[in-house]
Amino acid sequence: MSSEEETSQASSSSPPPASSCSHPPDSHFIGKKEDIVKAGRMTMLVNRCRDVLVVHHQGQLHAMDTRCYHSGGPLQYGDIEEFNGHMCIVCPWHKYKITLGEGEGLYQAVDNPTAKPLRTHWCSKGVKQRIHKITEVNGDVYVTLNNSSEAIESDVYQTEKYRTFLLKAQSNPKNKK
Ligand code: FES
Numbered sequence: 001m002s003s004e005e006e007t008s009q010a011s012s013s014s015p016p017p018a019s020s021c022s023h024p025p026d027s028h029f030i031g032k033k034e035d036i037v038k039a040g041r042m043t044m045l046v047n048r049c050r051d052v053l054v055v056h057h058q059g060q061l062h063a064m065d066t067r068c069y070h071s072g073g074p075l076q077y078g079d080i081e082e083f084n085g086h087m088c089i090v091c092p093w094h095k096y097k098i099t100l101g102e103g104e105g106l107y108q109a110v111d112n113p114t115a116k117p118l119r120t121h122w123c124s125k126g127v128k129q130r131i132h133k134i135t136e137v138n139g140d141v142y143v144t145l146n147n148s149s150e151a152i153e154s155d156v157y158q159t160e161k162y163r164t165f166l167l168k169a170q171s172n173p174k175n176k177k
Contacts, residue, residue, distance in 0.1 A: 024135050027142035030054060036061065036141055043076050046143050050158055052132055054143065055080070055100065057087060062100040063132040063143050064089075069105065069153035070096050072162065075129075084122035103129035103152070129154045 028046050036042055037056050043066050046052045051066040053076050068075050073093030080089055081097075083106055088097040097106040105125035110118055130152045133144040156162065 024142065024144055027133075027135055027144040030141050030143050033061075033136055033139050033141050041076050046132075046145060050132075050145055051163075052143055052145075054134070054141070055089065057100065060100075061134045061136070061141065063134050064098070064100070064103055065130045065132075065152075065154040065158060067154065067157035067162075068093065068096060068098070069128040069156070070094060072157040072166070098129045101131070103127045103131040103154070105129070127152060 030036075030044055030046070030052075031042065036054060040056055042054045044052055044054070052063050053066040055062045055064075057080050064075070066075055067073065068078075068091040070091065071093060073091040073096075075089050075091055075098070077092045078089040079092075080087060080100070082088070083097050086099045086104075086106065087101070088099050088106060090097055098104070099106060105128040106122055107125060108120040109123045110120050112119070130146050132146045135142045135144065
């Protein structure tokens with residue numbers, strides 16, 4: 001993991017004064033761009049309801065649900081790689097690939113399982129990870145949560161029930177490495 005890709009919890013930046021607010025409605029201040037760029041990644045609980053990962057990669061900021069749609073893996077520790085022309089975060093648990101821009105799950109399909117050598121091509125499973133909107137105003141970065149009513153698989157890991165389960169699992173000494 002390069003220094004650009006280190007993970008940090010958003011905590012140090014203070015929100016801009018109300019008088020300078022020209023941010024989009026329903027958006028949430030998450031930090032100064034320079035701090036996010038320096039950290040490479042940040043995770044935060046936005047609006048006290050959504051765990052969001054913000055990634056700075058190749059000059060762009062992206063925001064998505066923090067836990068992987070497959071089984072809740074911590075995406076903040078995933079590598080970023082390009083697959084079939086799409087920049088993806090690779091979940092550290094089972095290596096699922098999720099596009100940074102759209103939240104699509106990508107996989108390699110085998111053309112003909114009986115043919116040797118095997119030939120594969122990349123396919124999309126559709127949007128699996130909820131992507132949120134990032135806006136930058138004068139160096140301040142805001143997240144607007146994607147509140148579309150259409151269910152997206154990563155929603156499962158954003159419930160209070162799962163958060164409580166995760167906290168219990170993390171505090172269990174048997175689960176500590
Ligand atoms: S939890 Fe992410 S790939 Fe399984």
